[in-house]
Amino acid sequence: MYIKFYGTRGSTPVCDRDYLEFGGNTTCMALFREEHEDIIIFDAGSGIRKLGMELMKKEFHPTQKIIIGFSHFHWDHIQGFPFFDPAYDPSKQIELIAFGEKLRVSDLKKVLSKQMEGTFFPIQLDNMGAKFEYNLKKIREAEFRGGRVLINSHNHPGGAHGYRLEVRDKVIVYCTDIEHGDSIDKNVVSFSKDADVLIHDAQYTPEELPKFKGWGHSSWEQAIEVAERANVKHLYLTHHDPNHDDVFLRKMEKQCQERFQNCNLAKEGEIMML
Ligand SMILES: [Zn+2]
Ligand SMILES: [Zn+2]
Secondary structure: OEEEEEEOEOOOOOOOHHHOOOOOOEOEEEEEOOOOOOEEEEOOOOOHHHHHHHHHOOOOOOOOEEEEEOOOOOHHHHOOHHHOHHHHOOOOEEEEEEEOOOOOOOOHHHHHHHOOOOOOOOOOHHHOOOEEEEEEEOOOEEEEOOEEEEEEEEOOOOOEEEEEEEEOOEEEEEEOOOOOOOOOOHHHHHHOOOOOEEEEEOOEOOOOHHHHOOOOOOEHHHHHHHHHHOOOOEEEEEOEOOOOOHHHHHHHHHHHHHHOOOEEEOOOOOEEEO
16 A cells, blocks of 8 residues: 655646756645555645556556545646546546535535636536546545545635545545644644654745735644644655745755654655555
8 A cells, every 4th residue: 555646736836947856746646555446536736647647557447446535626636637537538437525524515516617617628527538426525434445534624715624544554644735823723633643644734834834824824843743743653744835946845854854753745756655
């Protein structure tokens, strides 16, 4: 079982030679388990395009599905979906998921169709071709693919949700686009408790954070505080600011590791074995 990062950038994709190490695509990561098991994807930022290309080369078991769970629907978490090749393949089954008690959207298909309306995009969602299933549930917990999923709503403009996946004795917590506010959100700490891996928003430095009140993000210091208080084994910081180039992020990663040893800034293309 492993996690692979396909997009680690926040807000908008960036393309420049100074961004090659940490990557320029927006948020997307995938969890791969056994060959025939469903592929679990979190968010469909521009990074999902590359993942789609990889999946098209893979042989699928007849019952195997691609599952895409959304933290929320800001552009940088959905903009890659129209470029996801498996979505155009009639042999593929794609389940689109939005879970969370405080979901502010009620129609998942409508939300995803919107960015593909004729004004914005040449092909409409209904004409893509894959078999889509829409699974929107206002729940906090569910049985999920031989394991369990828990969902926590956290502070972000428009609302956002974190996912805690408990599969095969491993705990993976995905928590991005979160603004803690003046103090760390206690629910996020308990939600991340004893996780093997926590993937947490760290768009800003502690110095930048006060200037971006209301943008919905965290500093690396806050992400580390969550990891420390929750006894997390490994922390991945993600949703890198588009203005932070490789030199900046390398320096930031060193600072983070001085404070919390088992911590990395997520890099596009990086794999973490579980
Ligand atoms: Zn975002
Ligand atoms: Zn957002």
